[in-house]
Amino acid sequence: MSEYTMKSYKSETKVTWCPGCGDFGILNALYQAFAEMGWDPNNTVVVSGIGCSSRAPYFFDTYGMHTLHGRALPIATGLKLARQDLNVVVLGGDGDAYSIGGGHFLHACRKNINLTYIVMDNNIYGLTKGQASPTSDTGFETNTTPYGTVEKPLNPVGMALSVGASFVGRTFAGKIKEMKPMFVEAFKHKGFSYIDVLSPCVTFNKENTFKFYKSVSEPIGEDHDCKDYMKALVAAHEPDCMKLGVFLNQDLPVTDEGIAGQTKSLAMVGNDAEITKSIIESYS
Amino acid sequence: MSEYTMKSYKSETKVTWCPGCGDFGILNALYQAFAEMGWDPNNTVVVSGIGCSSRAPYFFDTYGMHTLHGRALPIATGLKLARQDLNVVVLGGDGDAYSIGGGHFLHACRKNINLTYIVMDNNIYGLTKGQASPTSDTGFETNTTPYGTVEKPLNPVGMALSVGASFVGRTFAGKIKEMKPMFVEAFKHKGFSYIDVLSPCVTFNKENTFKFYKSVSEPIGEDHDCKDYMKALVAAHEPDCMKLGVFLNQDLPVTDEGIAGQTKSLAMVGNDAEITKSIIESYS
Amino acid sequence: MAKKSDLVIRVSGESGEGVISTGDLITLSSSRAGLEVYTFSTFPAEIKGGNAMFEVRLSRDKLFAQGDKVDVFLAFNQEAYDMYIKDLNPENGVLIYDSDAYTPPTVEGRIDYAIPLTSLAKEEVGALITKNIVTIGCLVGLFDLPYDSIKDLIIEKFTRKGEKVVENNLKALDIGRQYCSEKIKKQDPYSIDEGSKTEKCIVVTGCDAIGMGAIVAGCKAYYGYPITPATDVFKFLAKELPKAGGVIMQMEDEIAALAGCVGASYGGVKTLTATSGPGVSLMNEVLGYSSMAELPIVLVDVMRGGPSTGLPTKTEQSDLNCAIHGSHGEGPKIVISAATVDECFYHTIDAFNYAEEYQLPVILLTDGFTGGRKEAFPIPDLEKIKIVDRLRYQNVEDEDYHRYEDTESGISPISFPGDKGGRYTATGLEHTVKAKPAYDPDNRYVMMNKRFRKLQTFLKNVECCKVSGDKDAQIAILAWGSTAGACYEAIERLQNDGKKVKLIVPKILYPFPEEEIGKALEGVTKVVIPELNFTGQFAQLVKAAFSNKVEVVQYNEYLGLPFKPHQIVDKFMEVSQ
């Protein structure tokens, strides 16, 4: 049993989300999962971008970074590589993750950076008061698409698998009991663990409601083998249904560890001054 | 028969690539494919980013844009949506496309923009004289990874399929005869057509040579059904072999056409001044 | 008690309670009734549960600013009261409160009207939702707001919701009005005269006006990415641009948004994007390409408090430096400002005209304050508005086209895809007149000069500043952007007090209009430059050009709030001692 409880991670800052917002459930499940991991709040950093969901770090009594729209992942990557001893959890919204942050998401997956990324996916831009996000459905009417969104939505879970994430899951903010264990599994995973959490925006998104998500999703099933990459890929791309569960949980080489390992094996012996001196003198 | 020949598209600018560079073959196949399409050079725009490969527009006697590192796709998207009458072909390198341009690539695929994107993939940064690209193999030694690249390579063909491109192919600069017909097929396709062309950098990449590519690739096979999305996805992610051929060629909704269609259906009747006037007066 | 018919009314309550729509209704109907209107509002930074505030100033005379103090404050709840009561004019300030909701303490000298707004709506009208209209009715009863015009607008607005709704709302209006004329003993001096304005006006926000200006200028492509407070431009155009035959698309980020514009521009299409600080920072690289490849685009920056994410819902004028200097290296661009809502409209058209004429990026700076508030301005006479299109290459197949011809003006005729004989590759590399990459010193010299020569041509052709006040004043105030409004009102007051003062309002910020400002500064010994920023960004440019001729006095505020006229008056008095 860990010495920590949910309370150990809760800050005193008032949570400013709208009453009923899906993000509350995720936040609670995260407190629980942190406690189950027994993470020392002093060694834990919650990093986020910009968006309603990205305000989450203020609600944790851990270390935290509320950064820039779309840039949470490369910032967290830089932190994790330089400080392998820390637990790094990245939180954010679907716009942050898949629109402006899409390129970074792709590379964090590919590099298989050893951190956990949890996206609170409400299929909309909440903080800017309601515009289409990459996961918004075709036809969705917003204040910048008053005649309906034309694009088709992104399948972020499928993409993560395709570009190399080693742990990929999807869950739903309505599933209070399922979230915590999945988060814990992700935290325990070595490498990039990524979970897309369907999380209704009750204020601006009148389509993708709790009810809606319930009706279009179903469990991936007990018999799914999350070590089987091709099966995961196929399940994630199934056209008519959103599966919930862990698609993939594989051990793959982790880039930040690999790089830190290179450094370890190359690092010269001696104190900083001696090492520096010998590097300099090799150029004389 | 078209009134145009290869020559119709060739500019007088000297091609500045290193002798033996794979890009020469691609360039020639493109001239041929343009001719087969019978495209009016005055209605054709070749857009590129920055890199050795991205110098291609200068070698065409069409309209062209040599733009910024990684930004060819959004620029071409903006052009195509505003000028639906033009043939827009985007060219570039693997660094341009998948590293700095990765986010744009993802969204061009998802939006299924009606243009053709051909990536000259040499698994290296050529113009900056040899650094790892997202498609470089693990262990690859370059001047910025002297102890070997740690990351695993991206599978760009798999990614394109996963994020929604409606035409996806891969070919090889050594296959002079196969390139042209595949390019023509891509040009004819309505929607985002994307081809990754393996194209050796003879100066900086001593690993991914013509010989190497030949040894690791094989045709996707006659029996592959390029209307079948799931088959395409599986073929693209097969672990041990790089398939060459057209993975997918499906008709899917095209965003730029959809948006232009919305405009068409909403556009008011009358000349510009009349329309403007009535819009303004609705705010009085 | 002398009647006072220049009135600032503030309404505040829970966001979502219809505070903003109440204000909008008063504003539009008052303008229609011939009154001058000037509004200001703030939204909660948090999504829900925050406080919203709407302020409208009404007058028979032209209004330039928000006013110094609130004359009438309608506070729906305790929180609103607590937040804003400090801004109420201590002389004759009127507090109106919903007596069903709370009871404020009595304060010496303040005029309080307790009105049971909730129960009037719920019981008398029979629909709580009409509380806002009841409120408007009260204001009509108390201050003679234009009843007929309000009535018409209510009918216009609610008709599509059915007769019953119209009826209910008209009833609400009358109940409020009646309650106040009958039950409230009027103790205040405020009463709105009948309006005198006869021109038909449009009533829009600065952001709407920018969108409108773009449509008038011939913009046919908008690529955007949402960001507060610039999203309102996007929203306006999303609705209206397709009607005018233009296309609009949300891109994946700001880089892609401006990139899309550059693509459209190459295609010969006029194009716009609007963003705020963080977006501008991201657009710098593409902006440089637009300058180098000479592909015109218009970029609107609705400035908010910086740096970084800063104060996203507050106003500031701190992006001038970034607009001028944000992109690496040196390429010509034009930076202009819009001080008022009508300038948002007209200067957007200018921005397009400049971009097209000089083939370069034009940045229009406005700010959250101007972008978000409504003003009324006369319906523009479209026939009098000049629209400029790019100098086109007269295409002749087989002629040797020099895309970047080294002309006297610096402007080179451009071809668009489709033009025969005009084929060329646009490029961000240094290039020859024929658009081929070239790095040799001689060519470099020619092309750098050619590109920058456009700015000289521009400064020769354009009027850069508005100068008002006393020609022979020794003290001048120089204000750009939204700060100008408070200054207009301030110099009016100062002149009424017999002070000599000159006001210089530059519209063109970059290239720095040295000659024109120099002329305006003739005879001036001190120039005061109020700016909503920390470092005095425009003041530095003035100093670089004129500190050997005139004393430059910086006056900087950076609290996220616009200047008020009295601040400018006070500063003038301080400086003139």
Place this chain on the structure above:
Amino acid sequence: MAKKSDLVIRVSGESGEGVISTGDLITLSSSRAGLEVYTFSTFPAEIKGGNAMFEVRLSRDKLFAQGDKVDVFLAFNQEAYDMYIKDLNPENGVLIYDSDAYTPPTVEGRIDYAIPLTSLAKEEVGALITKNIVTIGCLVGLFDLPYDSIKDLIIEKFTRKGEKVVENNLKALDIGRQYCSEKIKKQDPYSIDEGSKTEKCIVVTGCDAIGMGAIVAGCKAYYGYPITPATDVFKFLAKELPKAGGVIMQMEDEIAALAGCVGASYGGVKTLTATSGPGVSLMNEVLGYSSMAELPIVLVDVMRGGPSTGLPTKTEQSDLNCAIHGSHGEGPKIVISAATVDECFYHTIDAFNYAEEYQLPVILLTDGFTGGRKEAFPIPDLEKIKIVDRLRYQNVEDEDYHRYEDTESGISPISFPGDKGGRYTATGLEHTVKAKPAYDPDNRYVMMNKRFRKLQTFLKNVECCKVSGDKDAQIAILAWGSTAGACYEAIERLQNDGKKVKLIVPKILYPFPEEEIGKALEGVTKVVIPELNFTGQFAQLVKAAFSNKVEVVQYNEYLGLPFKPHQIVDKFMEVSQ
């Protein structure tokens, strides 16, 4: 004929023919032999088949610049001859050419030495690959280049390739040397004296020196993205940083590179990224975050010709504006410059120290010219170098930690993850001392002042300029970055000619060191500011501060080439009339 022992040798031929390595060998061995060295090279912009050029200046006396003219030009082929012959000193210039490759026309007054370099290597040595060493041998024979030192370096360099290779190369050296002493009739006045320098030196490029400086400063994380000409910093650190226990990673773009640095900085790790213009444009947003969240990073900009992709392989000083003003809004940062290769080393250390001490981003500006050429400088005495670390929060669990405490210096003690009781969320929003978002005016006022106060503290603590020349000169030259070199040499010449002139070289560019420059300008009536840019970027800052006191004369070149000493001398003469 007087012997001349300040010698500029240029070697040019097909890129890939070993031009650069020939130059490197001469440079390092000459430095080891106690000579002063100063190099310059250009690469072809096209990948292959272009021309490469290497230039080295050798002297007994301290060198500051590249020199005005080439004294000895070794052209391997016709193309090299055609490109560069114009730069050869018309007085006593020596052309050496490979008589196996081509025959240049004879020119009146020029000294030509025809040497069959190809056949000497192929036939006499028996290995064409030794042509470069034969060439070096010739230079030894002709101009007394330090034979022993060259021999030692050849042995050192080729030993790992086997005895046979060493032998061959030594033979090549002797064959070249012998050929020239025996077969060439020396007609020129050049001969290199023995070196007098005794300190042991390192010979590196500016980019190498930056990487070295970073290691000395304690940098443990480098996140990068390749771009010419800054990739050389990345290359150096990729090789060396892991040896010093640091991590290095290529990111997907420049935004991610600086973002990575900010992450490492939050973790308490010293961190660097290096880029050039286009990368800086992209980094502006993250830079603003670094400033607002007070997370120190060092950003090196190895400037190249702009705007946009511009002149990627040429040098320029046109990113100063972008460095100072590129990010939206207003956050404090420090911009410093490095004029020489040793300054690249020492000022990088300073950059880290400033960043750490003041908790803000520091941008070090250098340029392609300085970044790419080699100089020798004495091996630094590490014990004398001061290294600064951030003021740490002395963590006590349960104490109430104020991350952004409003201190007198503006500097607030920082905690690092792992520190007990130091938990806080770094933020780009305006915030309270406890790092909580806050938008109210009072807090805003305090925090803006606190952040900018750091710059005042900084200016009080630091020496900003080097001033040399005559104290009471009326004309001063003010030069920043690589331009300073040519000016040092120029004022030496001017002083030798009896002119009075002062040279001011600011190291700190932003915050503008007004006090120090003001002091340096006392008694000066005209200040000439040569800059490699179009608009006179630093000159504008000087004007804003001092145009009421001194006449500012801009001198701008923007051809992609560094200034030469004689240009500065000429400008001085023009201005002093």
